[in-house]
Amino acid sequence: MRQVVLGIGDLGASNTPGEVVKTYALGSCVAVMMLYPKTRAVGMVHVALPESSINPAKGQSCPGYFADLGVPLLLREMVRLGCPGNGRGIIVKLAGGASVMGHNDTFNIGKRNILAVKRSLWSLGMGAIAEDVGANYSRTVTMSVDSGLITISCPGRGQWEI
Amino acid sequence: MTPKVDSQAVRQAIEVLPLLSPSVTQLLQTLARDGYEIDDVVQIIKYDAALTARVLRTVNSPVFGLLNPVTSLERAISYLGERVIISIVLADQCGDMFTRPLPGYDAQQSALWRHDLFCAFASREMAGHARLACEPGLAFTAGLLHDIGKFVFSPFWAAASGEALERIEQGQVTDYLQAEQLLAGLDHAEVGFAMARHWQFPEALQAAIRYHHAPGLAPEQFRMLSYAVHLGDMLAMMAGADTGSDGMQYQLDGDYAQYFDVSSQDLAVIMLDAEEHFKKAEASLAVE
Numbered sequence: 176m177r178q179v180v181l182g183i184g185d186l187g188a189s190n191t192p193g194e195v196v197k198t199y200a201l202g203s204c205v206a207v208m209m210l211y212p213k214t215r216a217v218g219m220v221h222v223a224l225p226e227s228s229i230n231p232a233k234g235q236s237c238p239g240y241f242a243d244l245g246v247p248l249l250l251r252e253m254v255r256l257g258c259p260g261n262g263r264g265i266i267v268k269l270a271g272g273a274s275v276m277g278h279n280d281t282f283n284i285g286k287r288n289i290l291a292v293k294r295s296l297w298s299l300g301m302g303a304i305a306e307d308v309g310a311n312y313s314r315t316v317t318m319s320v321d322s323g324l325i326t327i328s329c330p331g332r333g334q335w336e337i
Numbered sequence: 338m339t340p341k342v343d344s345q346a347v348r349q350a351i352e353v354l355p356l357l358s359p360s361v362t363q364l365l366q367t368l369a370r371d372g373y374e375i376d377d378v379v380q381i382i383k384y385d386a387a388l389t390a391r392v393l394r395t396v397n398s399p400v401f402g403l404l405n406p407v408t409s410l411e412r413a414i415s416y417l418g419e420r421v422i423i424s425i426v427l428a429d430q431c432g433d434m435f436t437r438p439l440p441g442y443d444a445q446q447s448a449l450w451r452h453d454l455f456c457a458f459a460s461r462e463m464a465g466h467a468r469l470a471c472e473p474g475l476a477f478t479a480g481l482l483h484d485i486g487k488f489v490f491s492p493f494w495a496a497a498s499g500e501a502l503e504r505i506e507q508g509q510v511t512d513y514l515q516a517e518q519l520l521a522g523l524d525h526a527e528v529g530f531a532m533a534r535h536w537q538f539p540e541a542l543q544a545a546i547r548y549h550h551a552p553g554l555a556p557e558q559f560r561m562l563s564y565a566v567h568l569g570d571m572l573a574m575m576a577g578a579d580t581g582s583d584g585m586q587y588q589l590d591g592d593y594a595q596y597f598d599v600s601s602q603d604l605a606v607i608m609l610d611a612e613e614h615f616k617k618a619e620a621s622l623a624v625e
Binding site: 233 | 444502512575576582586606608609613
């Protein structure tokens with residue numbers, strides 16, 4: 176089983192049988208995942224921050240880092256693998272966006288990331304059908320090309336599927 | 338309740354820790370001093386052949402992309418800067434402490450090093466937003482060392498850690514530090530503080546290690562530094578550079594706003610800058 180491992184801001188898509196796309200320890204980052212059951216194409220982007228306007232140069236070099244650039248880019252990557260450009264039939268799921276304990280708005284980057292990702296999906300006419308977001312634990316996420324299953328795990332909490 | 342960890346055994350483990358090499362001790366003392374010169378650092382490193390070789394290897398690594406190789410130690414130290422030098426020295430002399438897996442925290446090999454390195458850069462960035470003077474270089478070093486307690490505490494904590502998350506979720510304790518105190522009778526910050534005293538770290542570093550989860554309790558002269566590390570620690574966990582099962586399980590001290598002027602926009606920039614520096618340092622300082 177070949178793993179495509181994504182770091183912060185990375186984006187990856189695959190329709191190669193046997194492959195999995197994985198990202199570790201999301202923290203306040205959000206993994207946006209797209210699946211197209213017709214062709215078994217899967218894709219993921221590891222979004223770290225909401226808006227690229229804070230650093231346009233970084234947006235150029237690593238668009239997946241930001242929700243406003245990473246989400247449309249992921250759709251383009253899925254289209255490259257044969258998915259429809261209007262996103263119809265693509266299943267979207269989200270994971271991550273955790274917060275630190277202590278209810279502090281400034282530090283709630285996780286919540287801002289989730290909102291920005293949803294806004295970006297909305298502008299593409301898409302929306303998530305499942306999500307495991309928020310709370311205060313970091314998630315590791317795996318997507319399988321063969322089964323389309325999304326597995327989430329966290330040290331001390333085991334693993335589960337969405 | 339009776340603690341599930343023998344705190345006496347933990348203390349004994351600290352007492353028998355080997356002393357750090359003179360290069361580490363001298364460097365920490367020097368960097369914590371106001372107004373030290375680059376030459377003071379050169380004088381410490383030049384007598385250690387292995388360390389000198391490591392510094393030169395790092396500066397000439399592809400990560401820094403220098404056109405001409407650097408062969409002078411002084412030039413290398415001057416180019417790499419304080420934060421890379423202290424990272425090289427700690428990685429070289431105490432690598433095992435940072436890279437060994439932490440069974441008590443369900444953390445893989447090098448998780449502590451990655452966490453500490455990210456925290457160091459984030460603490461340094463945070464120091465730039467302090468309302469009063471907070472030395473960025475010292476914040477970096479304190480960030481790098483803040484969780485050393487986990488190295489000693491982890492094997493003992495493994496006997497009790499399975500219950501920690503449950504206790505937090507049941508509301509019996511407010512965070513992971515309290516869970517450690519409840520179940521073990523002591524916590525990793527306290528253990529780190531005892532190690533820092535054993536190794537005679539400068540007082541500022543001792544305080545930052547001890548109070549990184551309770552910066553408001555730090556003595557006034559070390560409070561800014563303790564807050565910088567507290568916030569750097571939070572950012573490291575938010576960026577996914579955590580140490581396993583305790584990731585994001587600590588309370589943020591909201592009183593930081595009295596000491597730091599940070600908007601949500603600033604925080605995003607800090608996160609981005611810290612992550613860029615972290616990635617570069619991680620690539621150039623591969624720790625075995």
